[in-house]
Amino acid sequence: xxxxxxxxxxxxxxxxxxxxxxxxxxxxxxHEIVERAKGADDVVLxxxxxxxxxxxxxxxxxxxxITERKVPCGSLDITMYRDDLRMHPPRALARTEIPGDGxxxxxxxxxxxxxxxxxxxxxxxxxxxxxxxPRAVQLAVLVDRGHRELPIRADYVGKNLPTSLRETxxxxxxxxxxxxxxxxxxxxxxx
Amino acid sequence: MQxxxxxxxxxxxxxxxxxxxxxxxMARVADRPIKKLPTLRGRTIVNLFFEDSTRxxxxxxxxxxxxxxxxxxxxxxxxxxxxxxSLKDTAQTLEAMGVDAVVIRHGASGxxxxxxxxxxIDAVVVNAGDGTHQHPTQALLDAFTMRRRLIGxxxxxxxxxxxxxxxxxxxxLHSRVARSNVDLLHTLGAEVTLVAPPTLLPVGIExxxxxxxxxxxxxxxxxxxxMMLRVQRERMNAAFFPTEREYSRRYGLDGxxxxxxxEHAIVMHPGPMVRGMEITAEVADSDRCTVVEQVANGVSxxxxxxxxxxxxxxxxxxxPRTEEK
Amino acid sequence: MSKILIRGAKVLGGELQDVxxxxxxxxxxxxxxxxxGAEVVEADGKVLLxxxxxxxxxxREPGREDSETVLTGTRAxxxxxxxxxxxxxxxxxVADTAGVVEQVWRLGKEHGxxxxxxxxxxxxxxxxxxxxxxxxxxxxxxGVTVFSDDGKCVHDAVIMRRALEYVKAFGGVVAQHAQExxxxxxxxxxxxxxxxxLGLGGWPAVAEESIIARDVLLxxxxxxxxxxxxxxxxxxxxxxxxxxSRGIAVTAEVTPHHLLLxxxxxxxxxxxxxxxxxxxxxxxxxxxxxxxxxxTIDIVATDHAPHPHEDKDCExxxxxxxxxxxxxxxxxxxxxxxxxxxxxxxxxxxxxxVKPAQIGQATGHGRPVSAGEPxxxxxxxxxxxxLVEPAGFASRSRNTPYEGRELPGRVTHTWLRGKATxxxxxxx
Numbered sequence: 045x046x047x048x049x050x051x052x053x054x055x056x057x058x059x060x061x062x063x064x065x066x067x068x069x070x071x072x073x074x075h076e077i078v079e080r081a082k083g084a085d086d087v088v089l090x091x092x093x094x095x096x097x098x099x100x101x102x103x104x105x106x107x108x109x110i111t112e113r114k115v116p117c118g119s120l121d122i123t124m125y126r127d128d129l130r131m132h133p134p135r136a137l138a139r140t141e142i143p144g145d146g147x148x149x150x151x152x153x154x155x156x157x158x159x160x161x162x163x164x165x166x167x168x169x170x171x172x173x174x175x176x177x178p179r180a181v182q183l184a185v186l187v188d189r190g191h192r193e194l195p196i197r198a199d200y201v202g203k204n205l206p207t208s209l210r211e212t213x214x215x216x217x218x219x220x221x222x223x224x225x226x227x228x229x230x231x232x233x234x235x
Numbered sequence: 236m237q238x239x240x241x242x243x244x245x246x247x248x249x250x251x252x253x254x255x256x257x258x259x260x261m262a263r264v265a266d267r268p269i270k271k272l273p274t275l276r277g278r279t280i281v282n283l284f285f286e287d288s289t290r291x292x293x294x295x296x297x298x299x300x301x302x303x304x305x306x307x308x309x310x311x312x313x314x315x316x317x318x319x320x321s322l323k324d325t326a327q328t329l330e331a332m333g334v335d336a337v338v339i340r341h342g343a344s345g346x347x348x349x350x351x352x353x354x355x356i357d358a359v360v361v362n363a364g365d366g367t368h369q370h371p372t373q374a375l376l377d378a379f380t381m382r383r384r385l386i387g388x389x390x391x392x393x394x395x396x397x398x399x400x401x402x403x404x405x406x407x408l409h410s411r412v413a414r415s416n417v418d419l420l421h422t423l424g425a426e427v428t429l430v431a432p433p434t435l436l437p438v439g440i441e442x443x444x445x446x447x448x449x450x451x452x453x454x455x456x457x458x459x460x461x462m463m464l465r466v467q468r469e470r471m472n473a474a475f476f477p478t479e480r481e482y483s484r485r486y487g488l489d490g491x492x493x494x495x496x497x498e499h500a501i502v503m504h505p506g507p508m509v510r511g512m513e514i515t516a517e518v519a520d521s522d523r524c525t526v527v528e529q530v531a532n533g534v535s536x537x538x539x540x541x542x543x544x545x546x547x548x549x550x551x552x553x554x555p556r557t558e559e560k
Numbered sequence: 561m562s563k564i565l566i567r568g569a570k571v572l573g574g575e576l577q578d579v580x581x582x583x584x585x586x587x588x589x590x591x592x593x594x595x596x597g598a599e600v601v602e603a604d605g606k607v608l609l610x611x612x613x614x615x616x617x618x619x620r621e622p623g624r625e626d627s628e629t630v631l632t633g634t635r636a637x638x639x640x641x642x643x644x645x646x647x648x649x650x651x652x653x654v655a656d657t658a659g660v661v662e663q664v665w666r667l668g669k670e671h672g673x674x675x676x677x678x679x680x681x682x683x684x685x686x687x688x689x690x691x692x693x694x695x696x697x698x699x700x701x702x703g704v705t706v707f708s709d710d711g712k713c714v715h716d717a718v719i720m721r722r723a724l725e726y727v728k729a730f731g732g733v734v735a736q737h738a739q740e741x742x743x744x745x746x747x748x749x750x751x752x753x754x755x756x757x758l759g760l761g762g763w764p765a766v767a768e769e770s771i772i773a774r775d776v777l778l779x780x781x782x783x784x785x786x787x788x789x790x791x792x793x794x795x796x797x798x799x800x801x802x803x804x805s806r807g808i809a810v811t812a813e814v815t816p817h818h819l820l821l822x823x824x825x826x827x828x829x830x831x832x833x834x835x836x837x838x839x840x841x842x843x844x845x846x847x848x849x850x851x852x853x854x855x856t857i858d859i860v861a862t863d864h865a866p867h868p869h870e871d872k873d874c875e876x877x878x879x880x881x882x883x884x885x886x887x888x889x890x891x892x893x894x895x896x897x898x899x900x901x902x903x904x905x906x907x908x909x910x911x912x913x914v915k916p917a918q919i920g921q922a923t924g925h926g927r928p929v930s931a932g933e934p935x936x937x938x939x940x941x942x943x944x945x946x947l948v949e950p951a952g953f954a955s956r957s958r959n960t961p962y963e964g965r966e967l968p969g970r971v972t973h974t975w976l977r978g979k980a981t982x983x984x985x986x987x988x
Contacts, residue, residue, distance in 0.1 A: 121260070124274040124302075124542070134546035136253060137260040174269040322875050343877030344748075344759040345829030352828070353873075366877070368759030411759060438764070439756030 057214065057229030061203055066186065066224045069202035070099065073184050074106035076200050081151055084111055086179065088147060090120040092156045092168055093138035098219040099186055100155035116143035120154065120175075125167035140171070147176030153200075157215040159185040162196035187226055189213050236550040239351040239360040240540055243371040243419040248395055249553040251423055255379050256392055257539035258532070264301060265535070272538075274546050275304035278335045283325070284363070285311040285341045290506065291363050291373075294530070295338050298537035304545075307334070322346060323355045330356040336545055337361070344368035344411075359544050367409050373505055374415035376536040378423055380529050381460050384501050397424035402454050404430045404486055405464030405513050406475075408437050412505045413464060417445050430454050432486065434475045435466075451486055455495045462503040463488050463513045479512060489515040493523065501525050563587070564978070565595045569603035569939060571929050573905025579608060581935040584977035588931050601973060603939060609909045611643025611936030611974065613916040613925050614886065615706070615735070615813060616789060616861035619645070619676070621667065622660070623652025628866040628956050630667035633886070634674040636864070636955035638981035640886040641938035641971035642674055644917065644925045645864075649681040650711040656681035656692035658700035665702035673981050677922055680704040682723045682734060686712045691723060698730045705921045708735035710789055711836075713771060715741050720775060724784040733811075733919065735787040736775050738796070739837065743767035748876060750823040750838040758826060760876065763838045765793040772796050776803035776810050785809035787919055790863050792818045792837040794847035801856045811919050813861035814848050816892035817883055821845075821961060831872045831879030832961045835865070852911060853902040859916045862889045866957030884955050888948060890940060891967040898942075899968060905942075924977070939973035946970065954987060 078084045091100030097119045104117035121138040184200035189207040214227040236250045280299045299306045336359040339347045344366030351360035364370040382391040407413040420427045427445035476482045502524040543551040564581040571577050578593040620628035637645045649655035661678035668676025680697035684690045686709045697704040714720045723734050744767045749755050751762025779786040791812045803810045825833045851857040865882025897903040917926025927933040945968050950958040974982035
């Protein structure tokens with residue numbers, strides 16, 4: 045989340061994943077979930093706003109195609125659990141939507157677009173703690189760019205993307221940005 | 236947003252909508268098994284109440300605790316204040332204990348403004364009602380209740396109250412709730428009408444951004460929400476109106492009058508209600524009356540305000556003011 | 561006492577002249593006067609006025625020496641160019657007996673910075689019920705001629721009528737603090753647009769105007785004269801104008817702050833703006849200036865009301881009412897009346913010295929600047945502009961609404977019967 049560069053016109057950004065690639069890796073992640081969860085009977089997908097929610101929905105759709113069952117899918121806003129709250133003005137909150145049957149005893153798969161420092165996932169685990177007691181929690185991300193600051197790893201990775209800290213990774217999704225792409229660019233030099 | 240919340244008039248339209256949207260998310264916390272967020276962990280908030288108001292204090296306290304703040308309650312009764320200590324000394328004493336925010340209720344209009352602007356303390360000041368001046372979180376929870384009821388909890392997100400017709404009835408003269416509501420509802424695009432006997436309207440009201448009427452019956456059919464203000468019986472002795480009976484006959488809301496309101500319209504009251512005076516039991520207990528909801532919404536609104544003022548390193552950022560009052 | 565030659569002063573703002581003081585008297589006024597044997601004060605075109613007279617000062621002694629004493633108050637007066645102040649009666653104890661007024665009068669005499677003329681209370685304890693011994697106060701060494709319950713209104717119509725009648729016997733005058741008490745219960749500021757918004761208790765103009773209307777009619781009826789303290793509204797001006805046109809013996813004063821400040825300032829909730837009567841609206845301010853210019857309002861009086869810091873460093877409701885004014889009065893009058901072209905310096909001399917001395921019967925004050933008159937004089941640097949710095953006040957209190965405000969004019973010298981009380985802006 046904190047890795048997004050919101051400027052659209054980044055001249056030297058180059059795509060590392062295009063629309064068809066993204067569709068393909070999400071299909072693969074869905075299959076991996078079914079395989080590791082032995083049928084995905086008790087899987088609940090929770091996307092981390094904003095783009096993680098769209099990815100979770102897409103994965104849920106694919107799971108449904110594979111298993112021919114509806115897979116519960118919701119969202120988990122971690123804003124109020126962040127450890128950097130005091131470093132910025134407060135942010136607007138996004139929706140936390142826990143599917144009807146709750147999380148107790150379920151296999152929760154957190155879904156986010158980019159895994160970077162791991163702090164977002166740390167916050168998400170704290171938030172989950174207040175919402176129920178899942179049987180297990182797993183993590184699916186579209187891109188893992190490295191540079192972890194906490195002992196956190198993803199269970200399902202769309203693409204491992206070794207980056208330097210001077211680079212930015214920007215995920216665009218049709219639901220929010222009008223197209224599917226992952227861009228790798230250079231951080232703007234400070235003014 | 237500004238650093239303190241002193242007056243509803245200090246909020247821009249975008250500030251107010253952000254608070255309402257945030258409160259909508261906070262409201263969902265109340266439905267969880269664990270009604271608590273770690274957001275204000277390590278922050279200390281003092282509830283500095285110079286005036287008795289158990290319900291407002293409890294509402295703030297619940298909001299503060301749900302956000303994991305450390306809460307100090309200070310009531311003037313029996314404290315050093317009753318021994319003649321000044322507001323300044325009290326505030327400075329509390330700040331010396333490391334307080335991040337002061338939620339203040341005071342009988343004197345302007346006391347929170349003074350506290351925030353006199354250089355006495357550095358803490359964030361939230362006005363929990365001052366004299367007959369302002370009660371901004373009450374106005375926010377009222378607007379929140381209106382938006383939820385008249386537009387919908389989800390449909391309302393991001394929206395103001397454009398075009399909604401809100402009528403406030405009763406003792407406007409002595410009401411901080413009325414002042415705050417007029418300011419905020421106007422900012423949110425609602426059309427406000429105040430209804431009261433002329434004795435209970437302040438001289439100078441003509442500059443307020445609202446309509447004024449002495450006739451309740453003609454206003455009711457054109458109202459989406461009717462807010463009844465408390466009328467204290469003591470006012471009768473000061474000749475603001477002849478008798479309780481005459482007041483409730485002319486300005487009280489009973490079943491017949493409620494029937495003249497549009498079907499979707501709601502009845503609101505900031506509490507505590509004086510049943511039989513401004514509102515009959517029939518109305519107070521009806522489905523259209525939102526009194527209990529307003530109390531619940533109060534906690535969500537206060538959580539939102541505290542989060543947006545204290546959750547970061549500075550107040551929440553919204554777009555610059557687009558219109559001037 | 562030796563000779564002093566004031567060289568090159570604009571006497572009452574007119575042509576440059578020299579003024580020679582010999583002892584306590586003005587010896588000569590003219591051009592090129594000999595400096596022989598005289599200490600020379602180069603006026604360099606400053607304006608020379610008769611020593612200012614304030615008909616409305618609160619010196620606080622006895623009782624509230626933490627806010628002001630006769631000494632600090634008269635030093636403040638000398639700093640502001642005053643040679644006489646009338647000390648209001650609302651002290652502790654109240655100046656309602658010959659004993660208290662004589663004490664205040666004596667203290668003023670001993671300190672020697674400024675003549676102190678005590679005002680006697682109209683009613684015992686300012687309670688509005690029983691007439692104080694007005695005659696005894698008049699016959700005391702203090703020779704009281706002005707009586708006032710200022711701070712409170714003599715609201716009972718019968719008591720007011722009796723007081724007006726009674727003081728005729730010795731040519732006294734009742735100075736009324738016009739405030740209908742019932743209409744001002746819980747009053748904290750002017751009632752109007754701003755009070756409605758701020759939720760502060762309103763002090764309606766009609767509470768002042770109704771008392772003034774009643775009192776001018778009473779004065780007319782009993783053939784006495786009445787003085788109206790700190791008139792503050794446009795409506796009051798109309799009533800006084802009407803009364804004067806009918807030949808009623810009414811005089812009226814306006815304070816400097818009511819000539820400059822409005823209730824918009826109360827939006828800050830800063831109690832330095834809390835005063836009684838309250839700051840009014842722009843319309844009132846303009847009406848008061850016009851009335852002072854055309855003589856409907858006779859005089860400027862400061863209503864100098866010192867309060868200790870803690871009584872203003874608090875919330876509005878808890879704060880004391882009043883402002884200090886002796887040391888800024890002339891500057892505010894220059895700003896509002898002279899620099900706006902409404903009044904010339906001769907007019908200022910009339911409104912701040914001649915007329916108040918007449919109303920209060922302050923013998924030897926408010927006299928022309930001419931040979932043979934008592935040397936009560938004030939020299940003003942009218943070209944000066946500067947920020948008001950309360951830290952430099954001679955008054956014990958600092959509750960000025962003008963802190964940090966730029967105002968014109970500075971009193972550099974004050975002479976009380978030929979003795980300098982202020983030289984180059986410094987008290988002697």
